[in-house]
Amino acid sequence: MPLGTLDRSPPPFFRQGPSALTRVVFFASLAICLMALDTRAGLTAPLRTALAAALHPVQQLMLAPVLAMAGGRDYLGGITQARESAESARAQLARQGERALQVEQLLRENERLRGLLELRSRVNVVSHAAQVIYDAADPYTRKIVIDRGSSHGLRQGAPVINEVGVLGQVTRLYPLTAEVTLLTDRDSALPVLLPRKAIRSIAMGEPRRGALELRFVAANADVQVGDVVETSGLDGVYPGGYPVGTVRQVDRRTQSDFAQIELTPAAPPDGVRHVLVLDPLAPLLPAAPAASAPASGASGGARRPVPRGKTP
Structure with a gap:
């Protein structure tokens, strides 16, 4: 073959065209111009909107398997949760039924005991x-x-409570308002009962610490931190069984025969807005029996019986 007929042009693989640096500069400049035009004039907004509308069906089609798997997982999880809730509800219903039977039995027993003891x-x-x-x-x-x-x-002396316990007592009464002395006041005193060991005491106010103090409790008494203290109902003012406080500190290392017991009030007075005022208990209780009259001869001695037929 003659040498003049040979194709001396480089094959397509070796045709590089513009250099890499030239192409980088060109496309970078084009990108900067497009961003500037998009920022200034918003030229690409319609194009972006049309492209998004065109790709939306494709996106939904691609997301269909993912949404189907998520829906199936939620459905199965909902079935499992519903079964667990149903089992929990049945167990709770069984416990409530058992508790209702116990309460009913206790009520009947209480009625029988009250009737027996009058x-x-x-x-x-x-x-x-x-x-x-x-x-x-x-x-x-x-x-x-x-x-x-x-x-x-x-009424004067009426006890004041709220939803968690005893707050105090009405000490001054006016036509439209009333003054309530709180349990934490230094002049406050309340007979209380520790139900765990049936220990009676007097709760006095400690305004400096915002607490209560149990007085006249023996140092060897079985009083523990966390014991609940309630009203005893023996003063004729507070009904029995209302929460007063909880034992916070017990100090038996004192020089006296009584322990120093500090209580946390069941009803903190700070932030209280609504209260309930109870009528004093004394007018509702039966009257105390009257003292028997002294014997007629108590001051002058016993009188001798007079013989029949004679005058004294």
């Missing part, structure tokens, strides 16, 4: 809802003022 039924105490207006102006006392008074049926 005990009086629990006194129904009349209550009055009230709202706290403000704290008392004296900084050395713990008192609050409520928006109910004698015109609303409140």
Whole structure:
């Protein structure tokens, strides 16, 4: 073959065209121009919108398997959760049924015991809802003022409680308002009972620490931290069984025969807005038996019987 007929052009693989640097500069400049035009004039917004609308069916088609798997997983998980909830509900219903049977049995037993012992039924105490207006102006006392008074049926010495326990007692009564002395006041005293060991005591206020202190409890008494303290109902003011506080600290290392017991109030007075005022318990209790009259001859000695037919 003659040499003049040979194709001396490089094959397509070796045709490189513009250099790499030239292409980088060109496409970078084009990208910068497009970004500038998009920022200034928003030229690519219609193109982007049309492209998104065109690709939406494709996206939904691609997401269909993922959504189907997620829906199936949620369905199976919902079935499992429903079965667990049903089993839990059945177990709870069984426990409630057992508890209801026990409560009914205890109620019947209580009625039989009360009938056997001829005990009086629990006194129904009349209550009055009230709202706290403000704290008392004296900084050395713990008192609050409520928006109910004698015109609303409140009585002097009425106990005041809220949803968690005893707060105090009405000490001053006005026609439209009343002053309540809180349990943490230094002049407050309340007969209480520790139900765990049936220990009676007196709860006194400690305003400096915002707590209560049990007085006259023997140092060797079985009182533990966490014991619940309730009203004893022996003062004729507070009904028995209302929460007063919880034992916070017991100190038996004292020089006296009594332990120092500190209580956390069951109803903290700070932040209280609504209270319940109960009628005093004393008017609802039976009257105390009158003292027997002294014998007629107690002051002058016994009188001798007079013989029949003779005058004294």
